[in-house]
Amino acid sequence: MARDGTDALDLFRELRPEEQDNLVDGLGCTSPNDGKYRKERHQLDAYLTPRAEWLGMARVQDALLATRVAYGQAPAAALQEFRAATADFSPENMHLLEGRMRHDVLASLAEMGRHLSDETAVLLHPGTTSYDVIDTLRAVLFRDAWSEAVRPVVGGVIHTLCDRAVHDADVLRVGRTHLQGTSPVTFGWHFAQYAARLADRFMRCDDAYANLRGKVRGIVGTGASIEQVVGVGGALGFERDVLAQLGLLPHRGSSQIVPRENLADAAHAIATLGMVLGDFANDIRLLYATGIAEVTTSTDAALLGLSSADATKNNPVNYENVIGKATMLKHLMGIVYELIPSDLERDLTNSVMGRYEPQGMMVMVHEMHARMGERCLPGLTIVRDNAEANLQRVRDNPGEAMTAILRGVEGWRSSTYGPGHDFVNKVAIQAQKDGSRLLDVAMTDPDFAHAYHSQMTETQRAILGGQLELYVGAVPDIIASNVSYARDLAARSFVPAVSVK
Structure with missing residues (x-):
């Protein structure tokens, strides 16, 4: 207790009321993504939360109605009315209505109908089934979550590694295979290697998320119900035109659902992206270790005490956090693979699993890169005296x-x-x-x-x-090539499958 009667450790009182409410809510959640890592997860709320899905249903209905207007099958005034009412649609009431009606899309239509004239409400959901809406909206939300929220954070890490590669291009360290010392590498080479590897995965994520597909083909995927509304022979064209408004292409193999292979590709791309970052984090953890001690984090080294038992330790806790999440990604991929079997045209098994993954994986990869960019790399410091002391053994025995x-x-x-x-x-x-x-x-x-x-x-x-500075081979060229490659990929724009007009 301070002399003025205040408690310097009562940080909760320093928060604004809305921050206090948010913290209390988060600590009542079972998932660490919603509790401990809630701050970072908020940046994905607009894409990966139930609220985002409820609002996404309205976005798909908007595209359906706009296409009917373009086809001359609905009045333009109906679309104007729908768009004017969109701000009044309540995700909270949709959630409550689902509890009563036991169907999510029907609940969303009921809530939208509350704010529309009967003439406009009956124009919604034309011959479509629930997963025309849900699979399509998730393709949009997952794509946008990658391109607008996760991607910039990953790109920032890549650029920072490139900066470190250039800065530390000539700083030698012992090369290690089987954790045994051998001929040298440079720290800059190490950073450039990971910049290139992350850039590879970054590109794969771009390709995979751009290739997520939607569908508008009705209950079993034949388009028969769609043709009852838009006319015989018009189902595939209607599907194409609706999805184009959302920047998507149709999947050729759709039944009641969009086949999950493209989704698995996106999940695999982001999982391997996270695992490459985890590999880098583990390398830094090893270089932290007693007996090597070639790197540290300046802020942690200044504080020490990252152990409840030994107040002198400087533990690489943030790097270990990244490693732990990378391990989880590998196992969560199994859930995504289980989404692929469809049991003929569809059952509800994959509906349950699809509420968890790959949303959770995307949250993890976003948090991993945010942590790396904000807490790890800015303070990463090479302990040159230790690096040189370790290198001396190789200088004496090359x-x-x-x-x-x-x-x-x-x-x-x-x-x-x-x-x-x-x-x-x-x-x-x-x-x-x-x-x-x-x-x-x-x-x-x-x-x-x-x-x-x-x-x-x-x-x-x-x-x-012992002049091992002369034994680094093509390291300068490798660094220059990898940095150029990584920067070019990280700087390019995300390109959706279809440009939305």
Whole structure:
């Protein structure tokens, strides 16, 4: 308690009333997406919530009615009336009506009808079935959630990694395979690799979400009921024109539902995007580890205490959070795959699962990238002294470089130990036993000493002497190429399947 009687730890009192209400509501939810990660999830509320779906039903009915007007089968005044009433449609009342009527689309039509004349209300839902509306609106909402909310956050992470790749292009660290040290890479190369990998997935997400499809073909997908309204032979054209208003193409294989393969493609694309970010987070977690300690996060290092038991620890908690979500994505994909079987024209099993995924996956991937962009990358700091100390062991024992150099000396072999790889293995064992540098032990072999002085270039001799800055191969070109590639993809505009006029 402070001297003035206030409690410095009572942060709840500092919130505005609406923020307090939001927090209380969130802490009453069972899903972490709605509670702990509620702040980030709010950016997707306009796309992935029940409210968004209820309002989306009106959006599809608008497209249906507008097409009927264009066909001369409904008066323009009806469309004007519908659009004027849209602001009065209540998602809350639709939800309550569903409880009474036990059908979501019928509930939405009943709520819309409350605000329309009878003459306009009867023009809605022309020969269509509920999943003409639901599958179509979800295709629109999922596409827009990716392009308008998730995509900009992912693009920001890609650009930040590109910036770090350029900034740290020449900063060496030990390369590690099987978690064992070997020839060097640079931190900039590491960042550029992940920028390119994320950009690949970013492009796949663009393609997959743009390829989500809708349908307007009636109860079993034949279009028979649609033709009763728009005329014989007009079903497929009507479907095409309705969906075009929403930026969608029809799926050729629709029954009562849109087949779920395209949805699974989108879920797979965003899951692998999240898993690549999780792979990067795990790399940073490993570089954080005691015994390596080549990176830290400046804000965490300044505070310490990210352990309830050891107040001296600097735990990579945000990176671990990203890793955990990446693991979940892999298993949630199984739910999306289970949406694909349709049991002839459709049953309600996939209706239940479709309320959960891939919406939850999209929320997770959005939060992962927001966390990476806001809490991780801005403070990511290379601990250069530790990176150099770890690298010194490789400078003293450049075994892989020595093997590669000897393989480039035509016909070289040691008369005692054999060809390059066998020779390096034997002298490395001796160097470890003696506590000597690899080059010093190798030079005791006459065949190696001869090759060193007469067959190796000055640069090769410098590399074997520990100047590993000279042994990074095409790293500068790889960084430049990957950064250019990643920036170009992250900067491009999202293009829907159909341009909405």
